[in-house]
Amino acid sequence: MRSLVQSLRGSVGGAKLPTVWPSLGAIHAEFRTGELSLLAGQPGAGKSSVALIAALRMKVPTLYICADTAAHTMIVRVLAALNATDQSEVSDWLDRAKPEQVKAALRSSDHIRWVFDSSPSLNDIDLELSAYEEVYGYDPTLIVVDNLIDVADGDDEFSAGRKVMKELKFLARDTGAAVLVLHHTTEAHFVADGRAPARASILGKDTRLPALVLTCHTHSDGFMAVAVVKNRYGPADPSGGSPVFLSFDPAKMILKEV
Numbered sequence: 001m002r003s004l005v006q007s008l009r010g011s012v013g014g015a016k017l018p019t020v021w022p023s024l025g026a027i028h029a030e031f032r033t034g035e036l037s038l039l040a041g042q043p044g045a046g047k048s049s050v051a052l053i054a055a056l057r058m059k060v061p062t063l064y065i066c067a068d069t070a071a072h073t074m075i076v077r078v079l080a081a082l083n084a085t086d087q088s089e090v091s092d093w094l095d096r097a098k099p100e101q102v103k104a105a106l107r108s109s110d111h112i113r114w115v116f117d118s119s120p121s122l123n124d125i126d127l128e129l130s131a132y133e134e135v136y137g138y139d140p141t142l143i144v145v146d147n148l149i150d151v152a153d154g155d156d157e158f159s160a161g162r163k164v165m166k167e168l169k170f171l172a173r174d175t176g177a178a179v180l181v182l183h184h185t186t187e188a189h190f191v192a193d194g195r196a197p198a199r200a201s202i203l204g205k206d207t208r209l210p211a212l213v214l215t216c217h218t219h220s221d222g223f224m225a226v227a228v229v230k231n232r233y234g235p236a237d238p239s240g241g242s243p244v245f246l247s248f249d250p251a252k253m254i255l256k257e258v
Contacts, residue, residue: 015032015034017030017141018057018058018060021256023246023257023258027235028231029212029214029234031142031178033178034177035210036169036179036209038183038202039181039183040184040185040197040213040216041215042186045197046255047216051146052078052253055142055144056109061111061140062140062142064112064114065143065145066116067117067118067151070116071116079093081254082109084253086251087251120151129143129171139175141177141178143171145180148161149183158203158204158206161203169210184202185202185203195239195241195243196216197215197227199215199229199238207229207230211231212228213229213236218248222247223258224246225245226244226246227240245258246258
C-alpha cells in the first residue's frame with residue numbers, strides 16, 4: 001500500500017515518447033511508457049507504415065515483433081523511409097549492393113531490433129524480451145506488435161485477441177515500455193471521404209485495455225486520415241469523424257504533416 005506521491009516517485013509509466021507528427025501531439029495522441037496503445041485499420045490502410053515510420057523517427061530502443069511482413073520487405077521499406085526513395089528503386093539497389101553497403105545504409109535503424117517469427121506466442125515474446133534485456137541490460141522503450149491476429153495462443157480469434165491484449169497490457173506495466181499493437185477493422189464498414197474507421201469497426205470490438213486507440217485509412221487523394229477514437233490523456237471521437245490528415249506516399253514510405 002502506498003500514496004499517490006510514493007507511486008509517482010517510483011513510476012516508470014506515463015512518459016510521452018518523442019512526438020513524430022505534431023498535429024497528433026497537439027491533441028495528446030502520443031505513445032506513452034508503461035501504456036498499451038492500439039492502431040487499427042482495414043487491410044492496406046497503412047498501419048504498418050505508421051508503426052515503422054514512428055519507430056524510425058522516435059529513435060528510442062525498440063523491439064519490433066514483425067509477424068506480418070518478411071525481413072526482406074522490411075529492409076526495403078526501412079531504406080525507402082530513410083532515403084525518401086521509391087521501394088522499387090531500393091529493391092533494384094539491393095540486388096547489386098554489397099553487404100557492407102547495405103549495413104551502412106541501415107545504420108540509422110540500429111535502435112530497432114527485429115523478430116520475424118510469423119506466428120509468435122506470448123511465451124515467444126517473453127523470451128525475446130528476456131534476450132533483449134540480457135544483451136542490452138535494459139528493456140526496450142517501445143515494443144511494436146504487428147499484428148494482433150498473428151500472435152498465436154490456440155483459442156478462437158476473438159477470445160485470443162482479448163487474452164493477448166490483456167497480457168500485453170501487463171507486459172507494458174512490467175517493462176515500462178510503450179506497447180503498440182496493430183489490428184484490423186472490418187471491411188464491412190464503409191469509410192467515407194474525410195473520415196477514418198469508427199471505434200465500433202475494430203474487430204472484436206474490445207478496446208477497454210488500451211490507453212490510446214487510433215484508426216487510420218488511406219484515401220485515394222494521397223492523404224491518410226488518422227483518428228483518435230479513444231484517449232485517456234486527451235480528446236477522442238469514437239466515430240472516426242474528426243481525423244488528423246497526413247500526406248502519405250506509400251511507395252516512398254513518406255508520412256508527414258500536410
